[in-house]
Amino acid sequence: MNRKSPFSYICNACGRCCHDKVITLSPYDVLRLARAAGITTREAIARYTIRRGSILKFTGGGACAALEGARCGVHRGRPLACRLYPLGIEHGKDGDGEKFVTLEPAAGSLGVYGAGGAVNDFLDAQGVAKYLEANAGCASLMAVFRERIAAMADFDRVEPREFWRRAVREALAESGYDANPLIDAMFDADAVGCAGVGDAETIAAHIERLAQMIRRESNAELLAAAAVMLAVSIGYSPGEATGSR
Ligand code: SF4
Structure with a gap:
């Protein structure tokens, strides 16, 4: 429909x-x-x-x-x-x-x-309009993730499919996962300085903070798990993060 x-x-x-x-x-x-x-x-x-x-x-x-x-x-x-x-x-x-x-x-x-x-x-x-707008803003971070992962991952050392398989497993694990400051910042907006009223300005600030954090992060595994988590949380398949969807 x-x-x-x-x-x-x-x-x-x-x-x-x-x-x-x-x-x-x-x-x-x-x-x-x-x-x-x-x-x-x-x-x-x-x-x-x-x-x-x-x-x-x-x-x-x-x-x-x-x-x-x-x-x-x-x-x-x-x-x-x-x-x-x-x-x-x-x-x-x-x-x-x-x-x-x-x-x-x-x-x-x-x-x-x-x-x-x-x-x-x-x-x-x-x-629903604000929700879809906020999710579209988050979707724009996928390109930032892809660029940073391409720069940081050593695909001569790790086979790309295995790299992404691990990222999906880590992102979707319900327990026993590693600490990931990017994932924490994704859901805990207040902790990264976005305490406000939940309006469009707050969302824009949150997305900008996340973009800054992604650009500063050098651990490719953390980046990849966070990219998968973000993709899934806004209604995409994990393949949106890997570029294979
Ligand atoms: S599932 Fe939970 S959050 Fe959703 S409408 Fe029902 S009570 Fe509210």
Whole structure:
């Protein structure tokens, strides 16, 4: 589907879609979660996420860590995936060729699907524009990563496929991963001097700080793991980082 395709959805706040999901978070998602909860990004990472800030936390009972009864406790700052639901978005390279797909409704969901509007109306009502804009800004960092990795990696010593295989494994590990200041800075915007109100200026500052850190980093393995993490967190495949997608 594209933005003009017929689509509508009315959420009846049953909370069923807030269970048993794997929801990937972008740096902007974490910033908005923090602002909605009135806490720092570091606290938001600890309270609402797993895998260094990149995945929304669900409890042992299957409920999202932000769910309060049947209501979202961070509704104002809910992540992009929650705003889009029951749509998903797929991107072409560097944000070109976005495509929307409908997701399977949660079992027993009271949401009502229809075709009384267009995808675009739904996106507007859900306030997704800032999220997509922030993710596009993050996507621009992929070129900075590629340039720095090309300069720092010694592909005479390490076979490129093995190099990227390790980077993907490191980025997607749920535990036992190495410290990576770039990944920390990606999700903990406040820690790199971006404490603010979560508006476009804050995002621009965060992206600029990350670009500076990438250009200063000389460890190719750290750069590659962070590049994969960023690609996945904004909805791309790991191949976006490796240049093989
Ligand atoms: S962040 Fe809110 S809307 Fe998203 S899954 Fe959690 S409770 Fe549901």
